[in-house]
Amino acid sequence: MAKRPVTFDAEALRSFVTGIELGSFVLAADRLGRSTSAVSAQLKKLEQQAGTELVQKAGRHLILTAQGEVMLSYARRILSLNDEASAALSTSTLSGSINLGMQEDFGEALLPAILGTFTRAHPQVQLSASITRNQQLLDGIRHNEFDLAVCWQADDIPLFPSSRALGRIPLRWIGPQNFSLAHYLETGEPLPLMVFEAPCLMRSAATAALDKAGIPWRIAFTSRSLGGIWAALSAGLGITLRTDFGRPAALKVLEDLPAPGEIGITLHQSQMQPGEPATYLTDAITGFFATGQ
Numbered sequence: 001m002a003k004r005p006v007t008f009d010a011e012a013l014r015s016f017v018t019g020i021e022l023g024s025f026v027l028a029a030d031r032l033g034r035s036t037s038a039v040s041a042q043l044k045k046l047e048q049q050a051g052t053e054l055v056q057k058a059g060r061h062l063i064l065t066a067q068g069e070v071m072l073s074y075a076r077r078i079l080s081l082n083d084e085a086s087a088a089l090s091t092s093t094l095s096g097s098i099n100l101g102m103q104e105d106f107g108e109a110l111l112p113a114i115l116g117t118f119t120r121a122h123p124q125v126q127l128s129a130s131i132t133r134n135q136q137l138l139d140g141i142r143h144n145e146f147d148l149a150v151c152w153q154a155d156d157i158p159l160f161p162s163s164r165a166l167g168r169i170p171l172r173w174i175g176p177q178n179f180s181l182a183h184y185l186e187t188g189e190p191l192p193l194m195v196f197e198a199p200c201l202m203r204s205a206a207t208a209a210l211d212k213a214g215i216p217w218r219i220a221f222t223s224r225s226l227g228g229i230w231a232a233l234s235a236g237l238g239i240t241l242r243t244d245f246g247r248p249a250a251l252k253v254l255e256d257l258p259a260p261g262e263i264g265i266t267l268h269q270s271q272m273q274p275g276e277p278a279t280y281l282t283d284a285i286t287g288f289f290a291t292g293q
Helices: 008-020 025-032 036-050 067-091 104-121 133-141 181-187 201-213 226-234 276-290
Strands: 053-059 061-064 096-102 125-131 150-153 162-171 172-176 192-197 217-223 240-242 252-253 262-269
Touching: 008 025, 008 036, 008 067, 025 036, 025 172, 036 067, 061 067, 067 104, 096 104, 096 133, 096 252, 096 276, 104 125, 104 150, 104 226, 104 276, 125 217, 125 276, 133 150, 133 262, 150 276, 162 276, 172 192, 172 226, 192 201, 201 217, 201 240, 217 226, 226 252, 262 276
Parallel strands: 096 125, 096 150, 192 217
Antiparallel strands: 053 061, 150 262, 162 262, 172 240, 172 252
C-alpha cells in the first residue's frame, strides 16, 4: 500500500512563513494574534510533519535550513492558493469597478502578486489599472479619476485625509556591473545621471545628496519611463537613484556614494466614498507591503 501523503497544517504553515518574512517568530505571534508559545508549538508541529528541522539557531537568530528553504517556497504557494480560494468563496458576489493608479516601479510586483489574484477571486469586479508618474497620480486622486493610487511619498508632500502610509524603503544608487565609480570619484569628473524628466522626487534626492557631499554631476539621460532608464543603465551610460523595486538583476547597487536616505510609499484614496471592491483591494495592497513584498 502506498504511503499516504502528509497534509501540512495550514495555520502552522502561516506561522512559519510569517515568522521568516518578519525575521522573528515573536513578531509573527503579534501579527497573527497568537502567543509566542503557540507559534513555537506550530513550528514544532510543522517540523514533525516534515520529518526534518526547518530552522536552526545562528547566534540569537533563527535561519532556514536547506529543507526549510524548500518548505518556505511551497508554503507560500499553498497559502496563496488557500487565500485565493477563501476570497473567491466568501466574496464571490462582490461586484463593481475600481480604477487603480500606480508608479511604474510597482507594476512588476503588484500586477502579478495582487491584481491577478484579486481579479481571479472577484471576476465580477471590473478592475482598470494605469501606470503613470507620481504627479499625475496625485492629480488623478484630487480629481477622483482614480479610486486608489500607490505613490512615492516625499516628506514635504501632505497626505490626503484618506491616505494610508505603507512604509518606507531605502533609496539605492544603481549602475551597470562594469561601471567604474572610482574613476569619477578620483578624477572629479561629473557623475552621469540617468533620471526622469523633472519634476521627479528621486531626481531631486539624487542631486541634493551629491551636492551635499560636494560630488559633481551632470544629467546625461532623461526619460519618461522607468524602462528607458533601465535600458540606459544597461548600456553603461551612467547611474541612477531608485529603489530595489523592479531593479534588473544585471544592474548592481553602488555602495561608495553618499547615503541618499529613504522614501515613503503611500496608498491614496479618492475623496469619494469608496465602494466595497476598493475596500477589499486596499486590504490586499496593505497586506502586500506589510509582509515585505
